[in-house]
Amino acid sequence: MSIHLPASGPAVVAHGKGDLRIEDIPLTAPAPHEAVVEVAYGGICGSDLHYWLHGAAGESVLQEPMVLGHEIVGVVVQQAFDGTCPGVGTPVAVHPASPASGNVRYPEDRPNLSPGCTYLGSAARYPHTDGAFSRYANLPTRMLRPLPENLHLRTAALVEPASVAWHAVGRAGDVKGKTTLVIGSGPIGALVVAVLKRAGAARIVAVDMHDKPLEIARAVGADEVLKGDDADAIAAVDADVVIESSGSHFGLASAVKGATRGGKVVMVGLLPSGPQPVLISLAITRELELLGSFRFNNEIDEVIDALADGSLYIDPVVTHEFGLAQGLEAFEVAKNSAESGKVLLNFRP
The missing domain is CATH 3.90.180.10 (Medium-chain alcohol dehydrogenases, catalytic domain)
Structure with missing residues (x-):
């Protein structure tokens, strides 16, 4: 019918x-x-x-x-x-x-x-x-x-963009009890914050250049927010896991600076094609893991379940x-x- x-x-x-x-x-x-x-x-x-x-x-x-x-x-x-x-x-x-x-x-x-x-x-x-x-x-x-x-x-x-965020957090492994930093708090960044909150991150710091995205990030679970031009404060976060969702080389630089030694940086923000300036020497000497994150797979089913049971806000x-x-x-x-x-x-x- x-x-x-x-x-x-x-x-x-x-x-x-x-x-x-x-x-x-x-x-x-x-x-x-x-x-x-x-x-x-x-x-x-x-x-x-x-x-x-x-x-x-x-x-x-x-x-x-x-x-x-x-x-x-x-x-x-x-x-x-x-x-x-x-x-x-x-x-x-x-x-x-x-x-x-x-x-x-x-x-x-x-x-x-x-x-x-x-x-x-x-x-x-x-x-x-x-x-x-x-x-x-x-x-x-x-x-x-x-x-x-x-x-x-x-x-x-x-569901679709939340699945992108879910996949990005999954690329970092277990985040429970860890300090996390999200660079770029647009829709994907805000959804990353929500997924980190559900996954049990102990501290979530969100970064953006504008007040409205930071307001949204707080509403879905960020413990602290920082302006993107506050380089010293970002570096002081000393995050175990950083999710870069701004899609700019400036954001990637902040991500590298804000990561703790031996930490992980997940790059979900898609930078423009072609060569990009990266603080690669700092990533090397800190032994950072730089991880790409592209779209998602079956995470969509987990996202639907989490939205339905209210555990993902x-x-x-x-x-x-x-x-x-x-x-x-x-x-x-x-x-x-x-x-x-x-x-x-x-x-x-």
């Missing part, structure tokens, strides 16, 4: 640098392994902003119009024709990755490192992989994660919500990191 679906629906489409449009797109027939999801909420990610502002996210350059969006939740309105679950009426979160095999080696238990991996709303390959900032989206059932009845869709809209991370008709205004607000946390689009009529 399914609802009657229209021939087209509104979507957020990036056409090029500075060219973002809310426009109708055709609703094509789903493949046998795809369910049709009526999207409820979508969170605006940094990559969405980059495609709008620069026509590219890193080395992924727009070559044709592309539907944005990979942080989405919704309800199944048409079950996949091959009979795979979930069924009609099931609220779902979405794991937006499609790992692919290739001739480049990577650990089998870490499909996020698959060289041919595609992601919803990504121009990394051509043809591009459309995202799901649309009223309806055809999605492979393997991407869909049924949500518990007690988990509100608005909260579940943060992330509500303050969402600061704004806009209807789809106000989508362009939503992107304007989202780009102002000094005044906003996570900005949600509400796709419901």
Whole structure:
């Protein structure tokens, strides 16, 4: 059983640098392994902003119009024709990755490192992989994660970025009882703070250049907050684990300085491509472990469980919500990191 679906629906489409449009797109027939999801909420990610502002996210350059969006939740309105679950009426979160095999080696238990991996709303390959900032989206059932009845869709809209944060903290190992430092308190940084809190970190210090992100970081569990230009105070933290989520070489320098000897620095903030200045001599003499963190794997299931049982508290991370008709205004607000946390689009009529 399914609802009657229209021939087209509104979507957020990036056409090029500075060219973002809310426009109708055709609703094509789903493949046998795809369910049709009526999207409820979508969170605006940094990559969405980059495609709008620069026509590219890193080395992924727009070559044709592309539907944005990979942080989405919704309800199944048409079950996949091959009979795979979930069924009609099931609220779902979405794991937006499609790992692919290739001739480049990577650990089998870490499909996020698959060289041919595609992601919803990504121009990394051509043809591009459309995202799901649309009223309806055809999605492979393997991407869909049924949500518990007690988990509100608005909260579940943060499942994807919270999984990124969960994976980053996991890269550091056991943080229980440790001093931790989070550089950059935007949405990912704030979610890292929330995950560290749940994981039992003894002391969580959050850093940012702006007051609003630090306010959010405190609300989700930071014990102390510091301004990003207070180099002496950051260095004095002497953290066992540092999570760098600013995505700048200045933030990475602060991370290295703020780490204790023999400590770990997890780099989840994606720096621009090309050479970057790094305090590598200090990292060497302190025997720091520098660890990359990229997207996530099955952590999404743990995140859903933690949100459902209330042990992961992330509500303050969402600061704004806009209807789809106000989508362009939503992107304007989202780009102002000094005044906003996570900005949600509400796709419901």
